[in-house]
Each structure stands twice: as C-alpha cells, then as structure tokens.
Amino acid sequence: xxxxxxxxxxxxxxxxxxxxxxxxxxxxxxxxxxxxxxxxxxxxxxxxxxxxxxxxxxxxxxxxxxxxxxxxxxxxxxxxxxxxxxxxxxxxxxxxxxxxxxxxxxxxxxxxxxxxxxxxxxxxxxxxxxxxxxxxxxxxxxxxxxxxxxxxxxxxxxxxxxxxxxxxxxxxxxxxxxxxxxxxxxxxxxxxxxxxxxxxxxxxxxxxxxxxxxxxxxxxxxxxxxxxxxxxxxxxxxxxxxxxxxxxxxxxxxxxxxxxxxxxxxxxxxxxxxxxxxxxxxxxxxxxxxxxxxxxxxxxxxxxxxxxxxxxxxxxxxxxxxxxxxxxxxxxxxxxxxxxxxxxxxxxxxxxxxxxxxxxxxxxxxxxxxxxxxxxxxxxxxxxxxxxxxxxxxxxxxxxxxxxxxxxxxxxxxxxxxxxxxxxxxxxxxxxxxxxxxxxxxxxxxxxxxxxxxxxxxxxxxxxxxxxxxxxxxxxxxxxxxxxxxxxxxxxxxxxxxxxxxxxxxxxxxxxxxxxxxxxxxxxxxxxxxxxxxxx
Amino acid sequence: xxxxxxxxxxxxxxxxxxxxxxxxxxxxxxxxxxxxxxxxxxxxxxxxxxxxxxxxxxxxxxxxxxxxxxxxxxxxxxxxxxxxxxxxxxxxxxxxxxxxxxxxxxxxxxxxxxxxxxxxxxxxxxxxxxxxxxxxxxxxxxxxxxxxxxxxxxxxxxxxxxxxxxxxxxxxxxxxxxxxxxxxxxxxxxxxxxxxxxxxxxxxxxxxxxxxxxxxxxxxxxxxxxxxxxxxxxxxxxxxxxxxxxxx
Ligand SMILES: Cc1cc2nc3c(=O)[nH]c(=O)nc-3n(C[C@H](O)[C@H](O)[C@H](O)COP(=O)(O)OP(=O)(O)OC[C@H]3O[C@@H](n4cnc5c(N)ncnc54)[C@H](O)[C@@H]3O)c2cc1C
Ligand code: SF4
Numbered sequence: 001x002x003x004x005x006x007x008x009x010x011x012x013x014x015x016x017x018x019x020x021x022x023x024x025x026x027x028x029x030x031x032x033x034x035x036x037x038x039x040x041x042x043x044x045x046x047x048x049x050x051x052x053x054x055x056x057x058x059x060x061x062x063x064x065x066x067x068x069x070x071x072x073x074x075x076x077x078x079x080x081x082x083x084x085x086x087x088x089x090x091x092x093x094x095x096x097x098x099x100x101x102x103x104x105x106x107x108x109x110x111x112x113x114x115x116x117x118x119x120x121x122x123x124x125x126x127x128x129x130x131x132x133x134x135x136x137x138x139x140x141x142x143x144x145x146x147x148x149x150x151x152x153x154x155x156x157x158x159x160x161x162x163x164x165x166x167x168x169x170x171x172x173x174x175x176x177x178x179x180x181x182x183x184x185x186x187x188x189x190x191x192x193x194x195x196x197x198x199x200x201x202x203x204x205x206x207x208x209x210x211x212x213x214x215x216x217x218x219x220x221x222x223x224x225x226x227x228x229x230x231x232x233x234x235x236x237x238x239x240x241x242x243x244x245x246x247x248x249x250x251x252x253x254x255x256x257x258x259x260x261x262x263x264x265x266x267x268x269x270x271x272x273x274x275x276x277x278x279x280x281x282x283x284x285x286x287x288x289x290x291x292x293x294x295x296x297x298x299x300x301x302x303x304x305x306x307x308x309x310x311x312x313x314x315x316x317x318x319x320x321x322x323x324x325x326x327x328x329x330x331x332x333x334x335x336x337x338x339x340x341x342x343x344x345x346x347x348x349x350x351x352x353x354x355x356x357x358x359x360x361x362x363x364x365x366x367x368x369x370x371x372x373x374x375x376x377x378x379x380x381x382x383x384x385x386x387x388x389x390x391x392x393x394x395x396x397x398x399x400x401x402x403x404x405x406x407x408x409x410x411x412x413x414x415x416x417x418x419x420x421x422x423x424x425x426x427x428x429x430x431x432x433x434x435x436x437x438x439x440x441x442x443x444x445x446x447x448x449x450x451x452x453x454x455x456x457x458x459x460x461x462x463x464x465x466x467x468x469x470x471x472x473x474x475x476x477x478x479x480x481x482x483x484x485x486x487x488x489x490x491x492x493x494x495x496x497x498x499x500x501x502x503x504x505x506x507x508x509x510x511x512x513x514x515x516x517x518x519x520x521x522x523x524x525x526x527x528x529x530x531x532x533x534x535x536x
Numbered sequence: 537x538x539x540x541x542x543x544x545x546x547x548x549x550x551x552x553x554x555x556x557x558x559x560x561x562x563x564x565x566x567x568x569x570x571x572x573x574x575x576x577x578x579x580x581x582x583x584x585x586x587x588x589x590x591x592x593x594x595x596x597x598x599x600x601x602x603x604x605x606x607x608x609x610x611x612x613x614x615x616x617x618x619x620x621x622x623x624x625x626x627x628x629x630x631x632x633x634x635x636x637x638x639x640x641x642x643x644x645x646x647x648x649x650x651x652x653x654x655x656x657x658x659x660x661x662x663x664x665x666x667x668x669x670x671x672x673x674x675x676x677x678x679x680x681x682x683x684x685x686x687x688x689x690x691x692x693x694x695x696x697x698x699x700x701x702x703x704x705x706x707x708x709x710x711x712x713x714x715x716x717x718x719x720x721x722x723x724x725x726x727x728x729x730x731x732x733x734x735x736x737x738x739x740x741x742x743x744x745x746x747x748x749x750x751x752x753x754x755x756x757x758x759x760x761x762x763x764x765x766x767x768x769x770x771x772x773x774x775x776x777x778x779x780x781x782x783x784x
Contacts (some may be wrong), residue, residue, distance in 0.1 A: 007725055043548075073565075086552050129724060153721040166721040249557075287650065291554070292566075412586060445550040532550055534566035 004149070005169040009127075010033045011346070012173040014134045014149055014186060015198075016040035016109065018332050019318025020179030021117045022063055023339030028124035030347045033337055036126045037171065039148065041133035041507075045118040048507055049108035049212055050296040052254060053331065054078060054102050054225055054244050061337035064120065068243040072116035074109040074535055076247055078102040079223030086230035086241075088424065091280050098393060099327040099371065102225050108496040109212075109252075109535040110332060115465075133524035141377035144312030147172040148186070151524055156449050158465075160403040175352055176314040177342060180298040181334075183509040196307040202407035203322055204301040204375075206239070207510045209443070210254035210336040210536055220245045232274035235382040237261045237373075239268075242329070243284070250291070251284060252286050252536075255299060256329065259408040259514050260379070265420045266469045268510075269295070269435055269479040275427040285430055292534040293432070293441035295479035295508040297306055300326045303365070303372035305405050310356045314472045317342050323364055326375045327389070334435055337364050349476055370397035376405055379536050412516045414469050435481040439504045442500040443532040445478070446503040446525055453525035454482065454500050454511065461517055462498045470516055477514050480504040506531045537647035537706070539582040539594045542637055543575040543611055545604040546657040555758045562657075562756060571607045573653025577712045578616075580719040582650055582684055583615045590684040593617045599636055601625050605735060612730035613722045616683060619733070629749045634666035639743040646707060648689070653678050664711035674704035677711040679687055686716040735778035 013020045016038045024036050042048035060067050082104075083096045115527045120130055135151030150168035155161060175479055178187045182205065191197050224245040235238045238258030245251050257270035277280060304325070309316045317323075317338045324331030341362055347356045359365060377388030392399060432438040446453075456462065466472050467485070474483040482504050488495040508528045512522040544645045547553060548568040556563045571579075582594045597612035598604045600623040608619040640651055649671075654661035669677035676682075676691035676721055680699065683690045684706070694713045740747070768774045778784040 004724065007728075046567060102586075109566070115566075127728065129727065132723075133725060150724060164718050166662075166723060169724050171724075440552070443550055443552055446721060532548070532568050534551075 005167060008172045009037045009171060009454060011036045011172045011177060012082035013038040013177045013179060013183060014148055015047050015120060015179040015184065015320070016114060016128060016130070017181050017335065018117075019115065019180055019320070019335035019339040019454060020177065021114060021121055021292065021319060021339070022059065022336040023177055023179065023343050024126045025063060025117070025121045025124060026340045026343030028121070028126055029311050030343060030453050032125060038121070038128045038401045039130065039132050039134045039150065040124060040130045041524055041527055042530065043131050043532060044130065045130050046111035046113070046115035048530055049111040049114050050208070050370070050533055052210075052252065052329065053108050053110045053332055054246060054330065055103050055108055055110075055243060056330060056333040057106055059340065061331050063340060064338065072108060072113040074112050074246055076107050076223055078105045078225050080221070080225065082224070082226040082228075084138055084226065084228040084367045086228045086275070086278060088231050088474055089101055089279055091228070097327070097389070107223065107225065111533050111536050117364075131528035132168075133527040134186055135168060135524045136393050138172060140313065142312075145176050145190070145314035147331075153314045153526055155526075157451055159451060161499055162449070173302065174313070174350065175191040178314060178316050179318045179339065180320045181307075182297045182319040183512055183522075185512075185524060187316055187320040188512075190311060190314065190316070191307050194308075194311040196309075196311065200307055201301065201304045203299065203305045203307070203404045204297045204408055205259045205513050206256045206300050207259055207268050207295060207477070207479065208254055208256040208298050209269055209295040209510060210252065210292040211276075212291045212535055213251050213285055213288045214291055215249050215251050215285060217249050219253050219284050219288070220247075220249050222247045228275075230383070231278060232255075232271050232423065232425060233382075234423070237263065237266065238378045238382075238385070239271065239489065243251055243281070253285070254286060258300065258378070259297070260406070260411040262289045262411055262413045263418060263420050264412055264415055264473045265476065267476045269438070270425065273428055273430075274425050277430055279428060280375065280428055282293050286312045290431060290444070290535050293438050294506050294531050294533050295510070295535055296506075297513060299324050299327070299331070301405050302326055303368040304402050304526070308356050308366070309332055309354050309359055312350075315352050316370060323368065323505050325367055325371060326369045331379060333366055334364055337362070342455055343446065372397060373399055373401070376403035382474060409518055410423050411518050412470060412473065412514065415471050416433070435479060437503070439480045439506065442480075442506050443534070444504060444506055444530060445532065446505070448527050452500050452502045454502055454505065455521040455523060456500070457496065457519040459498050461519060466498070466517065474515060474520070475508050478491060479508060480506045481512065483511070503519065537593060538592045538644055539585060539591045539648045539650060540637075541575065541579045541582050541594060541616070542642060542649070542651040542663070543579060543596050543607055544572040544599055544652075544655045545569050545607045545719070546572045546655055547631040549573060549656055555756045558718065559755045559757060561566070567607070568594055569603070572652050572655045572657075574654060574656070574712050574714070576719045577714070577716050578650040578652050579611055579616060580712075580717045581712060583720075584683055584717065585648075591647070595620060597622065597637070597640055599628055599633060599740070601611050602679050604648065605749055608735055609730050610722065612733045612735070613726045614720060615726070619735040621735065621737045621781060622740050622743065625739050626747065627741075628728055628747060629751055630660050630662035631666055632747045632749060633663050634641070634670055635745045636740065636743060637663070638670045638747055639669045641667075643694065648684075648706060648708060648710060650710045650712060653713055664737065669708040674708040674743075675710070676702055676704050676708065677727050678713040679710050680713050680715045682710060682716070705762070
C-alpha cells in the first residue's frame with residue numbers, strides 16, 4: 001500500500017462539538033502561533049449534533065465574552081420551569097428539583113450554536129474540515145498517539161476502489177484531542193488500547209430521541225422549559241422527557257431512556273412517541289409539522305465511570321470522556337469547560353501530562369461528584385430512586401458511599417427470564433407513523449455503494465443464538481430501523497438472516513452500546529455521510 | 537484557452553425543502569447549501585479538459601452575496617485556478633444571470649463557458665441558452681460527452697430521442713447533464729491550497745448589467761398533500777370502496 005499523504009499540525013482536534021470547538025478556540029486565544037485543525041465527519045458543522053438543549057452560559061461568558069450581544073440563532077433565555085409526573089392520561093406537578101432549576105440558563109439549538117462557534121474559531125486561525133471522518137488512529141513507533149487517519153472516499157460495498165476513489169490522508173500532530181462525543185468510535189479504541197477504564201466503573205448511557213416542530217401559532221411560550229418522568233415508562237426503566245419552547249412557533253421535544261433497561265422487548269423510539277401522544281402533550285403539536293428529527297446516545301456514567309482522560313500523545317474531552325451531569329441532563333457546559341481546561345493545560349504542559357489530575361481537581365469533577373449517586377439509585381426502580389435522589393440532593397452528595405455502575409448491555413434480560421410488563425400503549429395520532437418516517441426528517445444520506453459501517457462480527461450469533469435468547473433486540477432499540485431479520489430467499493430459502501439498512505443510520509451509537517453480545521462495532525462511513533440535522 | 541464555469545449556491549439536494557408558513561419563500565434556516573450538482577459536473581469537465589492539456593486556466597464564477605464564497609472556495613479546492621464573485625444581495629433571474637455572465641465573458645475572453653443544464657433550486661434551464669444567444673456564440677446543451685480539438689468541440693447531447701452528437705466552433709457555451717462525469721472528492725490539503733488562490737469580488741453594479749428581473753413571484757405553496765389511504769382486506773371490499781367513490 002502506498003504511503004499516505006501527511007499534513008502536520010501542532011494540535012489536531014477530532015469532532016466539532018462544543019468540547020472540540022471550545023478547546024480549539026482557547027488554544028488559539030492562548031497562542032495564536034500554534035497551528036490547530038478540527039476534523040468533523042458531518043457534511044457541515046453542527047449537522048450531526050443533537051442535543052436538548054438548555055445550557056448553562058458561564059463557559060460561553062468565559063470563552064467568548066460579548067457573546068450575549070451576538071447570540072447564536074435560536075437562542076433564548078429560559079423564563080419558566082416545570083417538572084411533571086405523568087400518568088397515562090393525567091399529570092401531577094412536582095416541585096422542580098434544584099438540578100433542574102434553569103434560571104439564568106438559555107435554550108439553544110446546539111447544532112446551530114456549533115455552526116455559530118465555528119466561524120469564530122476560523123477567525124482565530126483554526127482550520128476546520130467538515131465532511132471528513134477520522135477513521136483511524138496514527139500511532140508513532142513508540143506506541144503513542146501521533147494523529148489520525150482520514151477515511152478513504154470512493155470505496156465500493158465490496159471493498160474495491162471506484163473511479164472516484166481518493167485515499168484519505170494522515171494528519172500528524174504532537175497532540176491529538178478526541179472530542180467525538182458520546183461513544184466516540186476512536187475514543188473506544190483508545191480506552192481499550194491504553195486500558196483507560198481499568199480503575200473506573202463501566203460507562204453507562206441513555207438514548208435520546210428528539211423532534212423539532214413548527215407548531216400552530218400561539219402554542220409555543222418562548223422560554224418555557226418542561227421536564228417529565230413517569231408515563232410511558234414502567235418503574236424499572238429510567239427515562240424522562242424534555243419540552244423546550246422556542247421563538248417563531250417552534251417547540252423542541254425529546255425523550256431520554258436509560259440504556260440499562262432490562263426488557264428485551266422494549267422500544268425506546270416508541271416510548272418517545274407514546275409520551276408525545278399523551279393527551280396533555282399532544283395538544284401542543286396538533287396541526288403542526290415536524291422540521292427535523294433524530295437520535296443520539298447520551299453518556300450517563302458520570303463520576304464513577306470517568307476513564308483516565310490522558311494517554312501518550314492524546315487527551316479525551318467532553319462526552320467522549322463522559323463529563324455530562326445526568327441529573328441535570330446537561331453536558332454542554334461541562335464539555336466546554338473540559339475543552340478549555342485541556343487547552344490551558346497544554347499551554348503549560350505541551351505533552352498533556354497531568355491533564356487527568358487537573359480535570360479531577362477541577363470544578364468539572366466536583367460537579368460530577370456531588371450528583372454521583374443519583375442516577376445509579378434508580379437501579380432499584382423509580383420510587384426508591386426518587387427517595388435516594390432526594391437524600392443525595394439534601395446532603396449535597398456527602399454520603400460516604402459511591403453506588404456502582406454496570407455496563408448497559410449486561411442489564412438486558414433474556415426472554416425466558418423476563419416478563420415484560422403490561423404497557424397499555426396507545427394507538428398514536430401524531431406523525432411520524434414509524435421509524436422510517438422519522439428517518440426522513442433526519443435528512444440522512446449515505447452513498448449506498450460503500451462498505452457497511454455497522455460491522456457485525458458474527459451474524460450466526462444473531463440468527464442462532466440471539467433470536468432465541470433475546471429476540472434480536474437490535475431490531476427494536478435502533479431508532480432508525482437499520483436492523484431487520486428477514487427471510488432468506490434462493491438457495492437458503494426457509495432460513496433467516498440479518499439485514500442491515502446502513503443507509504438509514506443516524507449515528508446515534510445505541511447498537512454499539514446495547515447489543516447484548518457486544519458484536520456490533522460502529523465505524524465511520526464515508527466522510528460527509530449520515531444525518532443532516534437542521535437546528536437540533 | 538480559458539474555461540469559465542458558472543457555479544450557483546443552492547440548497548443541498550439531500551435537504552427536505554419546506555415552504556415557509558406564510559408562503560413568502562422556502563425555509564432555508566439551518567439547511568445545508570452546496571454547489572448546484574450540475575455545476576459541479578461542469579467544473580469537473582473543465583478540470584479534466586485542463587488536465588488533458590486542452591485548456592490552460594479554469595475560472596469559477598458565482599453571482600450572489602458573500603455566502604457563495606463558500607462554494608467558490610470548494611470549486612478552488614476541487615482545482616479551479618481562480619474565482620470571481622459577482623457580489624449582489626439580489627436574487628437574479630436567468631436573463632440577468634446570462635447578462636452578468638456575458639459581461640464576465642467579455643472581460644475574460646474564454647474559449648468555453650460551461651454551466652449546469654439547470655439549477656436544482658429553480659429548475660429553470662435557461663441561463664446557458666440565453667448566454668449563448670446574447671454572446672452570439674454556438675451552444676451545446678445537455679452534454680453527456682465533450683471532446684475538444686483545436687477550435688472545435690464535439691459534444692454528445694442527451695435529447696428526448698436518445699443521443700445527438702454535434703460539432704461546434706469555439707468559443708461556445710456548453711450545459712452539462714448528469715451523465716457527463718462523476719465529480720471528484722476534494723482532498724484535504726487542497727482545501728488549504730484553495731485558501732491562497734485568488735478570489736476576486738466584483739460588485740454587480742460595476743458590470744453595468746441591467747437587472748431586469750421580469751418575473752414577479754407572488755406566492756410559494758407546497759404541492760397538495762395526498763389523502764390518507766385505507767387498507768381493505770378483500771377484493772370485495774376493494775370493489776365496494778371503489779364503487780362508493782364512483783370510480784367503478
Ligand atoms: C437528547 C439529548 C438531550 C440533551 N440535552 C442537553 C441539555 O439540555 N443541556 C446540555 O447541556 N446538554 C444536553 N445534552 C448533552 C450534550 O448534547 C452533550 O453533553 C454535548 O453535546 C457534548 O459535547 P461534545 O463536544 O463532547 O460532543 P458532541 O456534541 O457529540 O460532538 C461530537 C462531534 O464530533 C463528531 N465526530 C465524532 N466522531 C468523529 C470522527 N471519528 N471523525 C470526525 N468527527 C467525529 C460528531 O459528528 C460531532 O459533531 C443532551 C444530549 C442528548 C443526546
Ligand atoms: S444502526 Fe446503530 S448507530 Fe445507527 S441509528 Fe441504529 S442504533 Fe444508532
């Protein structure tokens with residue numbers, strides 16, 4: 001194989017989310033001479049970002065003073081907070097927990113905010129390359145990380161080179177910053193290779209699904225923030241909703257389900273739709289239309305699951321490391337602070353040594369420590385979880401114990417060991433009808449003639465083992481209906497096989513996380529492919 | 537020989553376009569914008585002609601506000617030698633675009649002016665033809681193959697009946713069809729090189745082009761939605777339903 005072309009930078013950042021952008025901007029603010037680039041797999045900055053999002057603005061004040069006079073599009077101050085316990089038909093107002101008090105915070109579209117940050121980074125001299133996926137890691141001879149390998153373009157599904165073939169280049173740098181967001185595919189390799197999680201609990205996750213609606217005039221109350229727990233979840237499935245009211249008759253609605261759910265028959269996407277069709281919720285959306293929709297995993301392990309974040313030649317920041325505060329469901333301020341801290345640390349220690357300790361001594365970690373027992377408290381069900389959350393909140397996290405986290409895929413029960421609860425789910429009225437109809441609103445596009453980017457190590461397990469043991473849960477947890485078990489035809493007639501509709505994939509990473517056999521590996525498809533979210 | 541290539545910034549073909557609730561236009565908020573795909577094919581063809589030694593310089597030109605510099609930079613990264621932005625906030629209609637291209641052609645004296653057969657936003661398919669008429673030069677529209685030899689070009693055109701091959705004298709206008717070529721991917725280092733290539737900004741007013749937009753757009757409306765279908769469970773039920781609707 002030919003030697004790949006190489007470009008050199010002082011720092012290469014992988015992923016243009018809030019963590020990567022904040023880091024790159026801070027690096028340039030501290031030393032304008034340093035060459036910095038950001039690689040982003042989405043075709044445009046922000047096009048594969050999906051978040052709530054209500055954000056805490058302090059890191060923005062810190063990073064871009066004056067931003068309040070030049071606000072990102074779709075950004076408004078929170079004016080009102082509500083917290084509800086939903087039943088199947090009614091609701092009860094609960095006191096807003098202190099973590100959910102959003103006074104002083106802002107509702108944003110994180111995608112639009114990143115698209116707004118990117119030109120500010122470019123003005124400082126950062127080179128940003130959207131449409132290019134970091135597909136591999138470049139290691140130096142001594143085993144340290146020396147940069148990234150950009151994915152090849154123009155490879156056919158059978159692995160051959162098409163006429164448009166273009167070999168991906170390598171980007172070399174003394175320091176590589178991985179800010180790939182939740183379950184980054186290179187970060188996953190690094191954690192394994194450098195054994196970064198040997199001293200922490202397994203990481204845990206949730207899956208968030210979201211839609212942005214254009215509603216009938218008068219339905220949106222700009223600045224209103226509402227969260228709920230309860231319906232349609234049973235007490236052993238952790239999850240809750242968010243509804244954020246924007247200007248111009250727009251409302252963002254979403255639902256997050258903990259991926260530690262036990263029921264192999266559970267369908268997170270359907271749970272979101274059930275919630276949306278609750279009699280008190282659906283009135284907001286009747287007569288409206290969906291503008292954009294998608295899904296993304298969210299990192300939930302917090303304090304006790306945070307891996308070591310430094311290794312020779314590289315750092316992990318943001319959700320790729322796992323700095324999100326789950327009780328608040330806020331990760332943006334933590335990701336930005338982590339990115340800035342990394343930049344500041346590199347100013348003093350160009351090799352990154354000591355970053356992990358600096359992070360653990362920082363307010364970022366203090367914030368995680370305080371709430372560390374709240375999420376795992378829900379392993380015992382909703383009610384005990386709420387009582388525990390109350391206790392942990394009153395005591396400010398000073399309990400002398402730290403509850404354990406367990407890998408999500410181990411929480412899934414076998415069909416024969418689990419009696420799915422009676423869900424009494426309703427016939428829905430609001431669109432989209434099904435997951436495929438929903439993918440349409442994510443504007444997902446993948447060149448069809450390329451290798452499948454969902455690598456299943458052994459599909460015999462799917463048919464011979466999983467079908468019996470778990471009933472192929474991938475066909476239910478994937479929000480984009482990528483996995484299907486279909487009848488074989490031709491010679492193999494009568495048999496079944498796994499069909500992977502990879503072109504529908506919205507890059508949420510749920511399958512990589514929840515598959516009970518851990519045989520699904522998500523890798524980057526051709527750069528620029530995947531969802532093209534508008535203002536999610 | 538110089539080749540001029542017109543490239544237009546349009547909403548990306550993957551984006552689901554939506555009419556604004558008040559019917560005043562198409563909602564492009566947060567939508568991805570790209571080079572019009574047919575123009576990208578035009579640029580690819582120009583680059584291949586240059587690489588084959590048939591042309592010395594490829595110049596991309598776009599008419600629009602500063603945002604279209606993004607597409608010009610992409611064109612430079614693909615390999616164009618330099619770029620011209622004709623700066624205007626106004627949306628020009630095909631005749632005004634053709635007049636503007638003519639002004640640029642008179643200035644640059646190209647041997648070929650290649651444009652897409654149509655832009656995927658308005659789908660007019662008029663600019664190339666109007667430009668040829670104003671310029672008083674031959675045209676070969678809907679090209680699926682282009683060969684240049686000396687002062688002539690042999691162009692295969694996609695026509696209703698199949699393919700037609702014509703020979704035209706240069707300078708000339710060519711408009712490109714989908715099958716002409718497959719545009720290249722941009723290499724990362726070329727994005728950096730593109731930043732250093734010349735991009736000239738000419739205010740539209742400096743070209744003395746009369747902007748006589750002749751059409752007035754009154755209203756945008758989405759196509760009527762289809763009514764929800766019903767499922768019938770037998771042939772009899774189908775017949776009954778069809779009869780009820782007076783279709784049988
Ligand atoms: C449904 C949901 C609701 C949320 N609500 C809130 C909220 O209300 N408030 C809040 O503060 N936080 C919220 N969060 C969390 C917040 O979105 C994250 O904490 C934040 O986005 C993390 O930032 P990041 O930069 O680490 O990663 P991301 O924002 O995920 O960005 C990572 C970027 O890297 C790119 N990338 C990944 N891998 C590669 C690769 N190999 N090559 C090139 N590019 C790559 C991705 O395309 C992406 O653009 C929510 C999350 C979800 C899913
Ligand atoms: S295939 Fe995997 S990553 Fe893609 S949408 Fe489905 S669950 Fe998410």
